[in-house]
Amino acid sequence: MLQLKQTYAAAGWRLGDDELPDHLAVVLEFAAADPEAGHRLLTEHRAGLELLRLALTDDGSPWAHVLDSVSATLPPLAGDEREAVMRLAAQGPPEEQVGLDPYASPVFLPDPVVGGPR
Structure with missing residues (x-):
């Protein structure tokens, strides 16, 4: 980005x-x-665009035609780019990590209150 x-x-x-x-x-x-x-x-970013195009096509998305048009304006995929598309597909989507971890390391988090008010 x-x-x-x-x-x-x-x-x-x-x-x-x-x-x-x-x-x-x-x-x-x-x-x-x-x-x-x-x-x-x-x-x-040709490999990523191609992966997106293939995914939209596989899903039957009407947006696949937009990617078909964009891809038609670009040079054909070369051997290395084809391999990059296959690697991206094999890796799958990135995992979301934002907001999943506590704000501090567990070592620094206070111990849970045991036997507190109910």
Whole structure:
């Protein structure tokens, strides 16, 4: 995400607080405004886009056609990119870690109150 933010900033783009730099609609809007930099971004993330395209197609999503169109504007997948898609698919989605851990290490958390008021 940092690379995307840096690319946008270098082109004079500033995202709103409610916009995620890796949201496909944001990336496509940027690519429409700055075709050279946008094409480079899309090509650099070709494996992820292809994985998304395949997943949407497998799910029968009407959005799959959007990814079909985007993929049609990019160079075909090379051997290394095909392997990258397979690796991404094998890894599965990232696990959400935000908010799952306590604020402090268990060593520093107070002991639970035993026998307190009921």
